[in-house]
Amino acid sequence: MTSSFYPPQRTLMGPGPSDVSPRVLGALSRPTIGHLDPQFIQLMDEIKGMLQYAFQTENELTLPVSAPGSAGMEACFVNLVSPGDKAIICANGVFGGRMKENVERCGGTAVMVDDAWGTAVSVDKVAAAFAEHPDAKLLAFVHAETSTGAVSDAAALCALAQQHNALTIVDCVTSLGGIPVEVDAWGADAVYSGTQKCLSCVPGLSPVTFSPRAVEAIRNRSHKVQSWFLDMQLVMGYWGGDSKRAYHHTAPVNALYALHESLVMLREEGLEAAFARHREHHNALVAGLEAMGLSMAVPADQRLPQLNAVNIPEGVDDTAVRAALLNDYDLEIGAGLGALAGKTWRIGLMGHACNRRNVLRCLDALESVLTAQGAAITAGVAAEAAAAA
Amino acid sequence: MTSSFYPPQRTLMGPGPSDVSPRVLGALSRPTIGHLDPQFIQLMDEIKGMLQYAFQTENELTLPVSAPGSAGMEACFVNLVSPGDKAIICANGVFGGRMKENVERCGGTAVMVDDAWGTAVSVDKVAAAFAEHPDAKLLAFVHAETSTGAVSDAAALCALAQQHNALTIVDCVTSLGGIPVEVDAWGADAVYSGTQKCLSCVPGLSPVTFSPRAVEAIRNRSHKVQSWFLDMQLVMGYWGGDSKRAYHHTAPVNALYALHESLVMLREEGLEAAFARHREHHNALVAGLEAMGLSMAVPADQRLPQLNAVNIPEGVDDTAVRAALLNDYDLEIGAGLGALAGKTWRIGLMGHACNRRNVLRCLDALESVLTAQGAAITAGVAAEAAAAA
Numbered sequence: 001m002t003s004s005f006y007p008p009q010r011t012l013m014g015p016g017p018s019d020v021s022p023r024v025l026g027a028l029s030r031p032t033i034g035h036l037d038p039q040f041i042q043l044m045d046e047i048k049g050m051l052q053y054a055f056q057t058e059n060e061l062t063l064p065v066s067a068p069g070s071a072g073m074e075a076c077f078v079n080l081v082s083p084g085d086k087a088i089i090c091a092n093g094v095f096g097g098r099m100k101e102n103v104e105r106c107g108g109t110a111v112m113v114d115d116a117w118g119t120a121v122s123v124d125k126v127a128a129a130f131a132e133h134p135d136a137k138l139l140a141f142v143h144a145e146t147s148t149g150a151v152s153d154a155a156a157l158c159a160l161a162q163q164h165n166a167l168t169i170v171d172c173v174t175s176l177g178g179i180p181v182e183v184d185a186w187g188a189d190a191v192y193s194g195t196q197k198c199l200s201c202v203p204g205l206s207p208v209t210f211s212p213r214a215v216e217a218i219r220n221r222s223h224k225v226q227s228w229f230l231d232m233q234l235v236m237g238y239w240g241g242d243s244k245r246a247y248h249h250t251a252p253v254n255a256l257y258a259l260h261e262s263l264v265m266l267r268e269e270g271l272e273a274a275f276a277r278h279r280e281h282h283n284a285l286v287a288g289l290e291a292m293g294l295s296m297a298v299p300a301d302q303r304l305p306q307l308n309a310v311n312i313p314e315g316v317d318d319t320a321v322r323a324a325l326l327n328d329y330d331l332e333i334g335a336g337l338g339a340l341a342g343k344t345w346r347i348g349l350m351g352h353a354c355n356r357r358n359v360l361r362c363l364d365a366l367e368s369v370l371t372a373q374g375a376a377i378t379a380g381v382a383a384e385a386a387a388a389a
Numbered sequence: 390m391t392s393s394f395y396p397p398q399r400t401l402m403g404p405g406p407s408d409v410s411p412r413v414l415g416a417l418s419r420p421t422i423g424h425l426d427p428q429f430i431q432l433m434d435e436i437k438g439m440l441q442y443a444f445q446t447e448n449e450l451t452l453p454v455s456a457p458g459s460a461g462m463e464a465c466f467v468n469l470v471s472p473g474d475k476a477i478i479c480a481n482g483v484f485g486g487r488m489k490e491n492v493e494r495c496g497g498t499a500v501m502v503d504d505a506w507g508t509a510v511s512v513d514k515v516a517a518a519f520a521e522h523p524d525a526k527l528l529a530f531v532h533a534e535t536s537t538g539a540v541s542d543a544a545a546l547c548a549l550a551q552q553h554n555a556l557t558i559v560d561c562v563t564s565l566g567g568i569p570v571e572v573d574a575w576g577a578d579a580v581y582s583g584t585q586k587c588l589s590c591v592p593g594l595s596p597v598t599f600s601p602r603a604v605e606a607i608r609n610r611s612h613k614v615q616s617w618f619l620d621m622q623l624v625m626g627y628w629g630g631d632s633k634r635a636y637h638h639t640a641p642v643n644a645l646y647a648l649h650e651s652l653v654m655l656r657e658e659g660l661e662a663a664f665a666r667h668r669e670h671h672n673a674l675v676a677g678l679e680a681m682g683l684s685m686a687v688p689a690d691q692r693l694p695q696l697n698a699v700n701i702p703e704g705v706d707d708t709a710v711r712a713a714l715l716n717d718y719d720l721e722i723g724a725g726l727g728a729l730a731g732k733t734w735r736i737g738l739m740g741h742a743c744n745r746r747n748v749l750r751c752l753d754a755l756e757s758v759l760t761a762q763g764a765a766i767t768a769g770v771a772a773e774a775a776a777a778a
Contacts, residue, residue: 001656002435004412005649007422017642020421023393028643029418032409032591033396034721046391066593067456070638071618101617196639202421204455204593204641226615228490229460247726249459250585252593253406254417255644260394267390332423337636 010326011353013362014334015146015307016174017196017203018350020258024201027261028254035251043260044239044251050263054176054199054271055191055209057183061232062209063239064195064259066252069173072192072206074102075230076169079210079218080138080190083107087138088129088166090121092152093145094338095171103140106226111136117145117339118309120302121152123160130164138167144175146197147337149309149346150302151179158186167214173197176207177266177351178278178306189214195255198278198306200351201262204255262351274351278305281354284386285347288363291385292370293377297344306354308347309340316375318342324372329365359386399715400742402751403723404535404696405563406585406592407739409647413590416650417643424640432649433628433640439652443565443588443660444580444598446572450621451598452628453584453648455641458562461581461595463491464619465558468599468607469527469579472496476527477518477555479510481541482534483727484560492529495615500525506534506728507698509691510541512549519553527556533564535586536726538698538735539691540568547575556603562586565596566655566740567667567695578603584644587667587695589740590651593644651740663740667694670743673775674736677752680774681759682766686733695743697736698729705764707731713761718754748775 012019033040044063051062065072077099081087085108089099092115103110111133113125121141130136139161143154154170161168167189172181178198183191189211196203210218210232218225218232225231229249237246266274282305286296289310297309312318318335322345325331334346347362363382370377401408422429433452440451454461466488470476474497478488481504492499500522502514510530519525528550532543543559550557556578561570567587572580578600585592599607599621607614607621614620618638626635655663671694675685678699686698701707707724711734714720723735736751752771759766 002439002653004416004653005432005435005646007419007646008428009420010422010426012421012423014423016639017421017423025418027393029414030396031398032401032406033399034401034403034406035592037399037721039397043394046394050391067460067618068638068641071456074616074618098617105613105615105617194639202641202643203424203639204644224494226494227463228487228494229456229463249457250405250583250592252457252591252644254591255593255641257394257396264391264393326426332426
């Protein structure tokens with residue numbers, strides 16, 4: 001008969017989930033209460049307020065979707081895309097392709113703007129796409145591409161969309177809490193994220209926020225949203241501002257305890273301090289990797305501090321290295337995805353996992369494993385370079 | 390600044406979530422590992438095997454959807470209903486109405502078979518609907534209506550559908566683990582449940598199972614499922630049988646630890662023992678309530694042991710009673726939903742919460758609160774009647 005499961009104690013330095021702090025795990029396991037309990041309603045209000053802080057927005061419609069980031073993405077598309085709508089979709093990694101899937105499953109048409117994986121979205125190309133397709137109703141792009149580690153200029157892209165009277169959907173799954181996400185300053189209309197990246201909460205929830213302009217578009221839809229579960233007009237009835245909450249679905253109560261605690265921790269540290277911490281340890285990691293002789297996959301000015309794509313040296317066995325890190329060092333780093341499979345590793349420094357101890361642990365372990373594999377790297381200098389960075 | 394949230398210690402005897410055992414809460418807070426970690430893949434396989442046990446099925450496509458029961462319902466509909474399809478939908482409570490919404494949002498037509506709330510689905514009416522609509526491709530019904538506490542004859546309804554070559558979608562959200570759910574013996578095609586009822590796990594996951602016939606229908610679809618997140622052809626790539634798992638979405642790792650532990654506990658107890666325990670404490674609760682002078686809302690042969698709908702005595706203030714139970718006794722019972730709002734209470738005896746202590750606690754508290762409200766009940770006899778039942 002199957003017995004209880006005791007997971008190993010990993011250090012999670014992949015593309016997410018990231019290490020969850022003991023405070024958040026402690027909150028997760030507090031006693032479950034009902035999803036309509038007055039005390040739970042208060043918790044929901046506090047989560048909403050702290051998500052507004054994290055997203056830097058005053059958007060009333062700000063809440064965590066009760067499912068992972070992929071469902072948050074889908075929530076944005078199904079509520080804002082109607083059959084026949086044209087949407088400009090930027091693809092510079094895996095998640096742009098997934099956005100295209102979403103538009104098409106909503107009966108819309110996707111105009112693709114492709115950029116090389118591992119680089120930012122080209123603002124010029126998007127401008128050209130708007131010039132060619134002035135009837136586009138929507139622009140969607142990924143702020144922080146989890147599959148490549150590249151950041152795009154969200155402010156410039158949102159400004160372009162506004163010039164063309166188009167709504168924006170912005171993927172901030174990996175950016176929220178790690179680099180500035182300025183929803184109101186950008187003028188973004190629908191933004192989704194995940195809890196398992198720089199918020200260092202458990203995976204399973206997707207914070208989203210919708211601008212008043214997006215809410216108006218949702219209210220003016222001529223037919224129902226194709227998803228009942230993700231229909232924001234219904235979800236609003238449960239998460240809405242008035243004290244009488246209409247039952248929509250059973251909220252994931254304990255996961256919301258955890259999200260609440262992770263947001264309390266983010267507020268305690270402060271956004272600016274969190275961003276500075278991510279930059280600091282990113283710089284140390286890059287210095288150590290480069291001292292070892294490894295090279296980064298993304299140009300310096302387009303790099304995400306929280307997700308570091310490293311080129312796999314020629315002749316090195318990708319799978320064997322990651323297996324050795326996991327099995328011998330309990331250290332998880334990420335594989336390349338899609339076009340970058342076998343070509344890069346993705347080293348996460350996200351939220352609670354973004355600290356000096358993890359930078360040094362990762363450099364040490366990687367150095368040992370690569371040396372054992374006979375890779376041409378410079379040993380014994382990484383930690384010192386990281387400390388000096 | 391917002392501080393950490395410490396929930397009160399409630400006794401959850403509403404329609405779910407139910408009390409979660411300390412074993413399950415302990416599993417929930419174990420260290421997070423990656424969703425592609427080999428040890429996590431093993432956990433997924435074990436969950437699948439134990440869900441097959443709970444559902445009494447050999448269906449290969451058996452897994453927990455990474456979202457609450459409402460999303461599990463939607464997963465069944467979006468994968469099996471195509472635009473233009475006709476579906477017979479049985480409505481004898483809230484969730485039949487939600488099924489209609491799902492069919493229509495998939496572009497299908499719902500033929501409604503309505504029964505009074507608080508009674509079982511009429512097999513004769515469904516037979517008549519099939520006679521009138523021989524082109525119906527699907528029959529959907531709720532096995533255990535969470536909104537009313539009535540159970541329907543799933544075996545007879547599934548047999549009818551098979552005679553008419555229609556697929557079945559069966560809502561077993563409240564039945565799984567509390568009364569027999571015999572997916573293979575019934576010949577049901579798509580069945581969904583929730584984790585927060587008789588499995589006594591935290592809310593947020595929806596176990597589903599699809600028959601080989603349903604899988605064939607999914608594989609033969611002429612166009613893509615409208616939901617990317619719930620597309621079973623994609624989800625199968627992650628939860629599928631081969632060792633190479635394709636990333637689809639980030640699984641809610643810690644919630645799956647909890648589900649695993651709750652299923653281990655169900656296997657340890659055994660299905661038959663769990664069903665007997667639910668019957669035993671249900672009988673005690675009903676005896677106590679009736680001794681007090683209260684009456685049950687559902688005919689005896691159609692009652693769910695795990696969800697007891699009680700008629701609110703005339704002149705009693707529904708809201709005040711539930712508030713007093715919650716605030717003075719930390720006891721949650723459920724309000725009536727929809728047509729039964731203000732007319733019934735719903736007292737859950739689900740999973741871990743289904744025990745003698747809770748039966749007595751509920752009877753005691755209800756007696757005190759009703760007496761204080763001046764309700765015409767017989768005091769001092771409920772506990773004795775329950776013990777004798």
